[in-house]
Amino acid sequence: MNILLLGSGGREHALAWKIAASPLADRLFCAPGNAGIAQEAECVALDLADHQAVIAFCRANKVDFVVVGPEGPLVAGIVDDLEAAGIKAFGPTRAAARLEGSKGFTKDLCRANNIPTAAYERFAAPDAAKAYVRSRGAPIVVKADGLAAGKGVVVATTVAEAEAAIDMIAAQAELGTQLVVEEFLAGEEASFFVLSDGEHALPLATAQDHKRVLDGDQGPNTGGMGAYSPAPVMTPQMSERALAEIVRPTIAAMKKLGAPFRGVLYAGLMITADGPKLIEYNVRFGDPETQVLMLRLMSDLVPALVAARDGMLKSFDLRWYGDAALTVVMAAKGYPGTYLKGTRIDGLPEAATVEGVEIFHAGTAADGDRVLANGGRVLNVSALGQTVGEAQTRAYAAIDKIRWPEGFCRRDIGWQAVAREKAPAGG
Ligand code: AMP
Numbered sequence: 508m509n510i511l512l513l514g515s516g517g518r519e520h521a522l523a524w525k526i527a528a529s530p531l532a533d534r535l536f537c538a539p540g541n542a543g544i545a546q547e548a549e550c551v552a553l554d555l556a557d558h559q560a561v562i563a564f565c566r567a568n569k570v571d572f573v574v575v576g577p578e579g580p581l582v583a584g585i586v587d588d589l590e591a592a593g594i595k596a597f598g599p600t601r602a603a604a605r606l607e608g609s610k611g612f613t614k615d616l617c618r619a620n621n622i623p624t625a626a627y628e629r630f631a632a633p634d635a636a637k638a639y640v641r642s643r644g645a646p647i648v649v650k651a652d653g654l655a656a657g658k659g660v661v662v663a664t665t666v667a668e669a670e671a672a673i674d675m676i677a678a679q680a681e682l683g684t685q686l687v688v689e690e691f692l693a694g695e696e697a698s699f700f701v702l703s704d705g706e707h708a709l710p711l712a713t714a715q716d717h718k719r720v721l722d723g724d725q726g727p728n729t730g731g732m733g734a735y736s737p738a739p740v741m742t743p744q745m746s747e748r749a750l751a752e753i754v755r756p757t758i759a760a761m762k763k764l765g766a767p768f769r770g771v772l773y774a775g776l777m778i779t780a781d782g783p784k785l786i787e788y789n790v791r792f793g794d795p796e797t798q799v800l801m802l803r804l805m806s807d808l809v810p811a812l813v814a815a816r817d818g819m820l821k822s823f824d825l826r827w828y829g830d831a832a833l834t835v836v837m838a839a840k841g842y843p844g845t846y847l848k849g850t851r852i853d854g855l856p857e858a859a860t861v862e863g864v865e866i867f868h869a870g871t872a873a874d875g876d877r878v879l880a881n882g883g884r885v886l887n888v889s890a891l892g893q894t895v896g897e898a899q900t901r902a903y904a905a906i907d908k909i910r911w912p913e914g915f916c917r918r919d920i921g922w923q924a925v926a927r928e929k930a931p932a933g934g
Contacts, residue, residue, distance in 0.1 A: 512548065608654055700773050718732070888906050
């Protein structure tokens, strides 16, 4: 098969690394890709917003299968357009991608199908949202309805903060005018991934990520500063509850709506005292969770993606390594605010020699033999180990060989899991 992967981040590097290892892959293209992905795939400069250009490239290069990484093109309907042109594509249609594209759509779907989630109301005007906030009190959570790359959610600890968040969102036209205000959920977060073919759900491994920029889970939210798998909080019983109470009812409801969900359904969960509750859906692989999932996946990924596209997941199975995996994001200083681009990164070959380590590029560009930072999140230094603790030690050993003065990372990725591993048995 000739395969085209769309995207340019660490998620796509991990997917390219896994797809390139498949005996089914003849040629692998990636658009637009990055300096690391170029080691696995032929990178091509396509504008993902230009669906006709992507289709023309597929025709000219006999692409049999397209794998879509990021949510933007999915919400914009790239899978609809590819399939209409006779090109098989992995990912949800525009109608199914509403599970990520509209928080209000997802909340209403939960309410209609008794899927556990935070209590909420939707608002079209800031004043009504503020009145609701005052009637409920803090802590309370304010969200923009549409895609906001992680910037449209404010967990407010006071009413004043919630009101300011409503004004902030209302002032940003690109976030849309719709707001969701919801109950604050206390608990531990976990990411739960399934492949869906529109009818059946095949669970992938579990993961936990760190969204805050600073050690100790402090500071502003980011796209994710690190992740590890498995997630200790997702015991087999908890995974079964998430499937039975949240994921399967969602897949059934989408089918009933005439918008069957095919692709990766990524449920962001809060594990509360009452069990798992849905925080949000994403309709694609997580970033950086995919980096740890791909390290742990023993089976070939390509047949699983094709089976999801073809509606053939019913008796499909995937095998996973028992090892743990952990990834640390190295970001440009200043991220998630403003940061410099084009700074030079050295020491990557030495870092890659550390046992169990795989370095995925999230935002790099090549300048001859040199690697330059080309984004906020720049590298995902990832490692396998017998425990999360061992994977963590290996990842930081590799990081200490990387010379990049303009970069930084958190030093505590995986702390909850490592603390659990160190706790005396039964404690
Ligand atoms: P989202 O973009 O919806 O995943 O929200 C980003 C982050 O905000 C989540 O990962 C949570 O840490 C936090 N969050 C969102 N909704 C809630 C909620 N209802 N209760 C507590 N925390 C929340």
